[in-house]
Amino acid sequence: MSGSRAMQLFGADPTIMGVVNVTPDSFSDGGKYINKNNAIAHGVSLLEQGAHILDIGGESTRPGAQVIDIEEEIERVVPVIRELSRHAKHISIDTRNAATMRAALDAGATAINDISALEHDSESIKVVSSAQVPVFLMHMQGDPQSMQKKPQYNNAVGDIYNYLKSRVLICETIGIDKKNIILDPGIGFGKTLDHNLLIIRNIKKFHDLGCTILLGTSRKRFIADISNGEDAGDRLGGSLSSIVLGRIQGAQIFRVHDVKQSVQALKVADAIQAADEFSPE
Numbered sequence: 001m002s003g004s005r006a007m008q009l010f011g012a013d014p015t016i017m018g019v020v021n022v023t024p025d026s027f028s029d030g031g032k033y034i035n036k037n038n039a040i041a042h043g044v045s046l047l048e049q050g051a052h053i054l055d056i057g058g059e060s061t062r063p064g065a066q067v068i069d070i071e072e073e074i075e076r077v078v079p080v081i082r083e084l085s086r087h088a089k090h091i092s093i094d095t096r097n098a099a100t101m102r103a104a105l106d107a108g109a110t111a112i113n114d115i116s117a118l119e120h121d122s123e124s125i126k127v128v129s130s131a132q133v134p135v136f137l138m139h140m141q142g143d144p145q146s147m148q149k150k151p152q153y154n155n156a157v158g159d160i161y162n163y164l165k166s167r168v169l170i171c172e173t174i175g176i177d178k179k180n181i182i183l184d185p186g187i188g189f190g191k192t193l194d195h196n197l198l199i200i201r202n203i204k205k206f207h208d209l210g211c212t213i214l215l216g217t218s219r220k221r222f223i224a225d226i227s228n229g230e231d232a233g234d235r236l237g238g239s240l241s242s243i244v245l246g247r248i249q250g251a252q253i254f255r256v257h258d259v260k261q262s263v264q265a266l267k268v269a270d271a272i273q274a275a276d277e278f279s280p281e
Helices: 004-010 036-049 070-084 098-107 124-131 156-173 193-201 203-209 221-226 236-248 259-274
Strands: 015-021 053-057 091-094 111-114 135-138 181-184 212-215 253-256
Touching: 004 015, 004 212, 015 036, 015 259, 036 053, 036 070, 036 259, 053 070, 053 111, 070 091, 070 098, 091 098, 098 111, 098 124, 111 124, 124 156, 135 156, 156 181, 156 193, 156 203, 193 203, 193 221, 193 236, 203 212, 212 236, 221 236, 236 253, 236 259, 253 259
Parallel strands: 015 053, 015 253, 053 091, 091 111, 111 135, 135 181, 181 212, 212 253
Antiparallel strands: none
16 A cells, blocks of 8 residues: 655655544534643643644534634634644644634644644635645535535446545645545545545545545544444544554555554554565475
């Protein structure tokens, strides 16, 4: 599997992105890290567990989440980024807003993770082009308030592929280097269970776009839908299963909450794939 782009961007293939939600209402941790000191301690812990990049967000984008003021988003993330930049080589700011992107970069962020693929705020693509930092472009049908209300596609994999292809071309046109573009098909963002499964099963298709691929399945609802309706904190087994299947297809970056366990799972998956195949004499 090719991981050269991920290696160049963040120094490791696979790359583990550890999630730090500085929010009161995220689906995965229910506001445990809205306190600045708690968020900083959590980020340091994720680095110690093996995270290569920390993804810090101040606005929940779970289904039905409410939009917050940009000023509040900035107030939440900037102190955390400023402190964690003393510990982490790579920090991404998880935001749709250009003003937050600028403030985060000034505070020490080194990458931008935008669930709207730089479409929500017309100024955001200019921020990325000017800064020339890695950018994560995610596919989302609708917005967090509406995305899970009967999402529909003609062909889920093909439609998402074509959307991301168009975003890459637009970014290149405005001067963003393709080597800095990471693509995320957006598991759970405007997708049914069947859509999510099809995307994960066919994530190798997105390599044809020539960019690093991120898979973000950690603790997401589709796991509970397949299993027994478990709460977010009890979806570790499904999270690990999904990232291993993504890794087998060559995904290079994994956005996870459970860093230690994910590192172990991917090491084992890579070692098994690297072992010699049995050849009968």
